Amino acid sequence: MEDKKTFIDPDLTKRTVIGPNGEDITVDPIQDYFCDALPKKHEPKRAKIFENFFNWARAESIWVLGFGTGCGSIELYPLLTPRFDAYRFGVQMRPTPRQANLMIISGYLSVKTLKRAIRSYEQMQNPKFVMALGSCTINGGMYFDSYNTINRLDKYMPVDVYVAGCMPRPEAILAGFEALKKRIKAGKAEGANLYAENFETYKANQKKIIRDWNMPDYNW
Amino acid sequence: MEKIIQHLQGAFDVKAVKKQRNDLYFVTVGKDQAIPAVTYLRDAEGFSHLVMITVADWMEKGVFELNYIVHNYQLHADISICTNIDREEATMHSAHHLWEQAWTYQRELKEMYGIEFPGSPRVDESFNLEGWDNIPPMRREFDTLKYANETFFPRPGRVSHDPATYMKQKLYPNE
Amino acid sequence: MSNSNNHKLLIKTDRSSYPQPDESGKLQVDLDSGKYVKVWHGPNHPGVTGNMSLELTLCGDEVVEAKTHVGYLHRGFEKIFERRTWMQCFPTVVRMCVPEPDSNEYNLAASMEELSNVEVPEYAQWMRTLVLEMARISNLLRLLPAHGGTMGLGLGVQWGVYLRDLILDRFEELTGARIYHMYIIPGGVRGKMPDGFKKRLISNLDDIDDFLIRLKRLVIDNAVFKKRSIGTGYINPSWVDKYGIVGPNARAAGYKRDVRKDNPYLIYDQLDFEPYVDNEAASDIFSRTWVRFMDLKYGVEMIRQILDKMPNDGEILGKIPNALNWKIPTGQTYVRSESSRGEYGFFAVADGSEYPRRINLRGPSYTHAIALLEKLLVNANISDVSAIMVSLATCPPEIER
Ligand code: SF4
Numbered sequence: 145m146e147d148k149k150t151f152i153d154p155d156l157t158k159r160t161v162i163g164p165n166g167e168d169i170t171v172d173p174i175q176d177y178f179c180d181a182l183p184k185k186h187e188p189k190r191a192k193i194f195e196n197f198f199n200w201a202r203a204e205s206i207w208v209l210g211f212g213t214g215c216g217s218i219e220l221y222p223l224l225t226p227r228f229d230a231y232r233f234g235v236q237m238r239p240t241p242r243q244a245n246l247m248i249i250s251g252y253l254s255v256k257t258l259k260r261a262i263r264s265y266e267q268m269q270n271p272k273f274v275m276a277l278g279s280c281t282i283n284g285g286m287y288f289d290s291y292n293t294i295n296r297l298d299k300y301m302p303v304d305v306y307v308a309g310c311m312p313r314p315e316a317i318l319a320g321f322e323a324l325k326k327r328i329k330a331g332k333a334e335g336a337n338l339y340a341e342n343f344e345t346y347k348a349n350q351k352k353i354i355r356d357w358n359m360p361d362y363n364w
Numbered sequence: 365m366e367k368i369i370q371h372l373q374g375a376f377d378v379k380a381v382k383k384q385r386n387d388l389y390f391v392t393v394g395k396d397q398a399i400p401a402v403t404y405l406r407d408a409e410g411f412s413h414l415v416m417i418t419v420a421d422w423m424e425k426g427v428f429e430l431n432y433i434v435h436n437y438q439l440h441a442d443i444s445i446c447t448n449i450d451r452e453e454a455t456m457h458s459a460h461h462l463w464e465q466a467w468t469y470q471r472e473l474k475e476m477y478g479i480e481f482p483g484s485p486r487v488d489e490s491f492n493l494e495g496w497d498n499i500p501p502m503r504r505e506f507d508t509l510k511y512a513n514e515t516f517f518p519r520p521g522r523v524s525h526d527p528a529t530y531m532k533q534k535l536y537p538n539e
Numbered sequence: 540m541s542n543s544n545n546h547k548l549l550i551k552t553d554r555s556s557y558p559q560p561d562e563s564g565k566l567q568v569d570l571d572s573g574k575y576v577k578v579w580h581g582p583n584h585p586g587v588t589g590n591m592s593l594e595l596t597l598c599g600d601e602v603v604e605a606k607t608h609v610g611y612l613h614r615g616f617e618k619i620f621e622r623r624t625w626m627q628c629f630p631t632v633v634r635m636c637v638p639e640p641d642s643n644e645y646n647l648a649a650s651m652e653e654l655s656n657v658e659v660p661e662y663a664q665w666m667r668t669l670v671l672e673m674a675r676i677s678n679l680l681r682l683l684p685a686h687g688g689t690m691g692l693g694l695g696v697q698w699g700v701y702l703r704d705l706i707l708d709r710f711e712e713l714t715g716a717r718i719y720h721m722y723i724i725p726g727g728v729r730g731k732m733p734d735g736f737k738k739r740l741i742s743n744l745d746d747i748d749d750f751l752i753r754l755k756r757l758v759i760d761n762a763v764f765k766k767r768s769i770g771t772g773y774i775n776p777s778w779v780d781k782y783g784i785v786g787p788n789a790r791a792a793g794y795k796r797d798v799r800k801d802n803p804y805l806i807y808d809q810l811d812f813e814p815y816v817d818n819e820a821a822s823d824i825f826s827r828t829w830v831r832f833m834d835l836k837y838g839v840e841m842i843r844q845i846l847d848k849m850p851n852d853g854e855i856l857g858k859i860p861n862a863l864n865w866k867i868p869t870g871q872t873y874v875r876s877e878s879s880r881g882e883y884g885f886f887a888v889a890d891g892s893e894y895p896r897r898i899n900l901r902g903p904s905y906t907h908a909i910a911l912l913e914k915l916l917v918n919a920n921i922s923d924v925s926a927i928m929v930s931l932a933t934c935p936p937e938i939e940r
Binding site: 388390413414420493527 | 871
Binding site for chain 2: 284294296299
């Protein structure tokens with residue numbers, strides 16, 4: 145009988161490949177590869193008129209990461225179905241953080257979900273925005289005294305718009321999208337830069353409550 | 365139902381019986397007799413459905429009251445087997461061999477109250493919490509407001525009132 | 540007969556390279572060998588459930604080991620109840636299960652009434668039944684098309700959510716809120732029916748009837764759906780007691796389990812209905828879809844019946860003590876009701892003060908989504924995982940509370 149230790153899939157062995165510039169690159173298919181360089185602040189580099197054009201384009205194509213975190217996610221279904229139809233406004237759901245530029249935190253965040261939410265947020269590409277629904281993300285809402293839900297979201301990630309209510313109606317969320325668009329067009333939605341500037345503070349806050357921090361500090 | 369309770373009283377050392385409704389009885393037995401009593405109800409009396417395993421924390425008496433609620437689909441009736449265990453050295457016999465879902469309840473109780481269930485599968489894995497290093501949160505001595513205020517960042521300006529006194533002040537100040 | 544046998548033979552694979560159980564019956568899964576892949580499914584939700592993740596170990600595209608991880612929605616409800624008076628628990632308790640909050644309201648109200656001997660007027664009981672049934676169909680409208688949705692048939696979901704919104708509009712008219720109604724308060728209900736409510740509700744029910752015909756053509760008669768769902772996710776009827784399976788999942792396995800019929804509460808004993816049971820006990824995804832389909836159909840009939848039979852007017856609130864410091868005498872009880880997912884119960888303990896000692900929820904997903912799901916997923920294909928999970932009507936918020 146074949147010893148199970150000696151069975152090794154040939155596709156999974158470590159090997160050396162030749163890179164585009166002729167250098168040797170060692171790849172190990174079993175290992176995770178990611179970049180853990182810390183985030184940088186992005187200054188606007190172009191003339192104002194071009195920046196405005198880019199901001200307009202960003203505002204009209206809000207792609208939401210499909211990650212529902214609290215009670216609020218139940219109102220995201222009506223939002224994306226014929227009744228309220230957010231697609232009209234260029235809002236659509238994306239399955240992966242790599243393709244999204246808006247993260248909707250739709251309610252309370254337990255510590256366990258916060259860890260996943262932070263990781264998803266960091267994996268999103270710049271420019272990225274955060275929208276927070278419900279009183280839970282503002283001040284803890286009805287779980288202000290719970291041992292497992294956070295009280296203020298803006299201590300852990302930069303928030304661009306809050307939509308108040310418990311839970312916010314789909315119309316309110318649509319109004320939230322409008323407010324976000326205005327902010328983006330005015331060039332004020334600088335959450336990602338804020339995160340990069342105050343990276344240490346945010347990390348310290350996050351590490352204060354996430355006890356078993358077993359991931360890189362920043363990765364994307 | 366009365367008959368079944370009599371059978372139980374005959375076979376086990378029943379400490380108290382409380383009739384809550386016609387179809388719901390709470391039967392208190394000793395710690396070592398709880399699992400045999402539940403097994404007896406399941407195998408001999410047709411209480412084949414485990415509704416839940418739950419705990420009430422009586423801190424002032426120093427006990428946890430464990431409840432095993434079982435349901436009979438022929439009689440449409442429930443019996444809850446209660447037993448008191450010591451709060452300080454909380455250990456209980458495991459019931460995972462009787463029902464497949466029992467270990468889930470035991471895993472939760474272990475995490476939330478710190479009750480040990482020796483022999484129960486996966487009982488030490490975390491259930492709801494991740495990286496919890498405090499006393500088990502559902503025990504009554506754990507103060508959740510204090511913990512939340514210390515750990516999270518309460519937004520300044522948020523107040524909460526006791527509704528009874530606050531409404532009286534606001535609505536009927538002269539009464 | 541021979542046909543189905545052929546089908547089985549075709550999909551039989553050579554399992555000699557799969558993990559074999561050792562002497563103790565445990566599978567030998569050696570992750571370092573490179574034969575197995577670990578996949579995390581969730582917590583970003585795949586279908587219409589909440590956040591829950593599955594840790595799957597795959598060999599090829601077959602699942603050899605599955606573990607459910609919950610806790611992403613844990614709010615510590617049962618702890619914060621210690622700091623709330625019974626009446627303050629009330630707005631909190633509805634948030635336990637988001638898609639169908641009314642069973643929570645009813646269960647808390649019923650346990651408080653039972654412990655402190657409060658009578659509920661008849662009209663209020665009819666209104667409660669109406670609201671519970673409306674909540675059932677509104678949840679089923681979301682859940683039933685999702686069975687097709689997990690296999691890529693998204694259109695049904697769009698229709699279903701739209702119709703659910705119409706029911707939510709009726710809720711808004713009646714209670715003032717779309718999702719969290721807080722309508723069934725201890726002692727009775729919070730208001731009467733507005734004018735013209737009946738007529739508008741009946742016209743919505745007609746729309747739903749129409750939708751059911753279209754949904755049957757779209758999803759249930761669909762060849763792809765049939766091919767993928769028949770025989771997948773089979774629950775052996777002998778597991779029903781062992782795993783504590785309740786509600787539609789048990790009815791698909793041939794057991795008649797319905798709290799409304801078994802332990803009638805409110806005025807269900809005055810209504811004429813028969814829950815649908817799959818007598819052939821096919822017990823696969825298709826059969827569970829069909830049971831839910833019939834549930835929705837009967838639910839619509841039931842609301843028509845309630846509207847027909849209910850009294851036109853009456854008291855809405857019984858005699859209750861001062862709600863702000865309602866002291867409930869020492870005692871404990873267990874009350875149950877039938878949600879759209881199965882038996883839903885509250886275990887409540889009072890210690891004579893204004894604050895509850897313990898309120899514990901027994902949700903159907905607690906058993907379905909952990910012990911049963913882990914068992915069902917073994918040997919399933921990776922593409923069927925979310926279909927199986929949704930077909931069990933998993934609702935994580937009620938597992939972790
Ligand atoms: S604000 Fe209200 S609806 Fe939103 S997550 Fe919090 S409790 Fe739920």
